[in-house]
Amino acid sequence: MTKSVVKMNDVQNEIKKIATNLKNNKDEGSKKRRIIAAAEQIFAQKGFFETTISAIAKEAGVAEGTIYEYFENKKDLLYAVPEQNTIEYADFALNHLQGIKGATNKIRKIIWFQLDYFRTHRNYTKLMILEIRRGPDYFKSKAYENLKLYSDLILTIIREGIRDGEIVSDVNPYIVRDMILGTIEHISIPWLVFGREIPIDDLVEDICKVIFSGLSLKDMTF
Amino acid sequence: MTKSVVKMNDVQNEIKKIATNLKNNKDEGSKKRRIIAAAEQIFAQKGFFETTISAIAKEAGVAEGTIYEYFENKKDLLYAVPEQNTIEYADFALNHLQGIKGATNKIRKIIWFQLDYFRTHRNYTKLMILEIRRGPDYFKSKAYENLKLYSDLILTIIREGIRDGEIVSDVNPYIVRDMILGTIEHISIPWLVFGREIPIDDLVEDICKVIFSGLSLKDMTF
Amino acid sequence: MTKSVVKMNDVQNEIKKIATNLKNNKDEGSKKRRIIAAAEQIFAQKGFFETTISAIAKEAGVAEGTIYEYFENKKDLLYAVPEQNTIEYADFALNHLQGIKGATNKIRKIIWFQLDYFRTHRNYTKLMILEIRRGPDYFKSKAYENLKLYSDLILTIIREGIRDGEIVSDVNPYIVRDMILGTIEHISIPWLVFGREIPIDDLVEDICKVIFSGLSLKDMTF
Amino acid sequence: MTKSVVKMNDVQNEIKKIATNLKNNKDEGSKKRRIIAAAEQIFAQKGFFETTISAIAKEAGVAEGTIYEYFENKKDLLYAVPEQNTIEYADFALNHLQGIKGATNKIRKIIWFQLDYFRTHRNYTKLMILEIRRGPDYFKSKAYENLKLYSDLILTIIREGIRDGEIVSDVNPYIVRDMILGTIEHISIPWLVFGREIPIDDLVEDICKVIFSGLSLKDMTF
DNA sequence: GATGAATGAGTTTTCATTCAT
């Protein structure tokens, strides 16, 4: 269980640690990895209930029974899919943030990064948003724990921004985080469903405009 | 298909018109309504695939075959559920906005209203967020058209705010709308899944704080 | 639950009551009866585990799904098979005993009757001996309750024989009953398995000879 | 194939010969013996069809494939289990009968011995009664041949009793044998299924009472 | 001889949908 982590370094270390662990057993039998890859694809395409084990087996080039050598059951396989990606995701984010100064810049980068990741990992994203993050089971999964780390990373950046006087002090960091994640997700759904392209750079600008400056005219806030 | 509507009054009229239509044939046979009510409940509780027609029939107090008198098939029934609610929802929103002056106040009201509606219509909300808004079928449904009206309503408010000089002119109204909807939705998911209570008033404040004033210190934006 | 019954009349009445009940709902839908008849045949032929639901459905001339309209699952169907036969069996026995005087004659009749029933109901018998009477589930089944009545009938006959001075007083009636049943069953197994014919009359004589007179020479018992 | 043996000594010799052979290759690789021991346990516990090869392999501490080095298939393994026990059983019986004079005493001993063996070898007994002795395959197995020797032993004792004038001459020895075996078996089933204790001494008395003296009052047989 | 990963045929069970009444 990840307890609430507040220091940037703590979050970083946690992510790095898990990422390294996962990378090490990444090649534990190409079979397992092929099955997960196939599952990611088919689950994302058809949804959990309309995916058949037989279709995954075919795509992975293994027999149906083989899948049950590696995974308890269909649900188990579903939750196994994002385990790798979620931590990889957090790790990527971390790398992208290297050398960036200031909370504002970091947040902008986070927004850009997430949109970009969604764009380049459509299957994974569909799976996460449309299939996995429903039902209480998700909140007990490894994937959730991993994403929690990423989510903590954002929280930490916001808090440090406040501490350093770069961000106004009276905002609720949780809400800011949820706004960032929620906005991106909401914007992404039609893209995911219809497979349209995402004009990332414009989006980042538009989102940051609101997040940083708000809607009100300056003199109205006085 | 609803074409893009931009005038407040246009949106209002459209919503009123549909709402009135629906209200009129609301009592077209209590059977149909009982089936829809049962479907809403069971679909929300168990999800689309784990709901059986037989369970809905039982809950509605009709025979299984009867359901097929009113609905083509299971999916058809699923999409029929939100048809009523979505327009009712838009209509409610409209009523709540009556007499409120200024885009800022209206937006604040919208945020409050939506959180409140989610809270008081948990089944409907679960259904919409977790079941219906996936798969391209949704975007062809009546429910989508209805929600589009609500969504246009928000857009119009923002645009009028810009026109009236109450809202800064360089924001993208679509993004603002998506931020509002996305944030509320993202915050709501754990509540929906776990059935926790929602501290609405605090949330509205926290969200509005960011939406209206942004994160940056005033003098930093110069 | 049948409590231990000791009076001949009590046993008789109990059996008659249940037999009548069963006869009444014997025609409750020919489908159910056809399924049970098919199940009896196939289960007896192949054994429980090597019987497929599909084979039973085919034999019964119904769809596989139909079987599940009437029975919870395969095991449930297995136990449903002997429910009718067991009480019918007890009832037949009762009828055959009508007008027979004396415990000795009744016991002889019981032995004859049971061998004859086995001969004429080979499927039922195979099922009972080889499939059903294993596993603790049997002892909770209706079939067990019914056979218990039959078994009580034998006990009662023995006890009345003792009471009337026709049977020696120092025998354990339970053991006598088990000897009768066990002997017949043991003799029957090869017949059931190989489908040979049973020379009933000789068997009855041979069994009765031992049961009534024993192995010892008369003067040796003094 | 064992042809019908009638002389006590012949039966004895046959049993001794086979018993000695088996004892010699008893230690032919501890693997095989461990597999058989594991199979006996699991088959008895779960029944043939609900036992998995994997469970036996685990219990025996070998790999699944290893089992197929020693046995053709699952059925083959099932029938291999009682091969040892059955002859051991016959051999034990023989030893217990040493020095006992008279058919009556020998039969009493046989009854006691068999009940005792059942009690102390519950797994083996469950396996024999509930799993193996069904289906025509059994009658072609080594176990059947071995038990046939034991069965012949009983027959021989009865015949010698008749010859020596200790047993009445007009009984059918086969029936007597089947009565002994059938009675004990029938009494044992509930014990085996529920794991209750067996009050052997009382049982032996009660059974012998009937077998030797019969139910009829002495003067009634004249 | 020993292993155990891989196989894939085979089975129970579910359930949306139909249609005769």
Add this chain to the structure above:
DNA sequence: GATGAATGAAAACTCATTCAT
């Protein structure tokens, strides 16, 4: 319009058996 018995296709999962190492 209403019913609900009947259908049968479809799918997850199991496990005896094989075979390359």
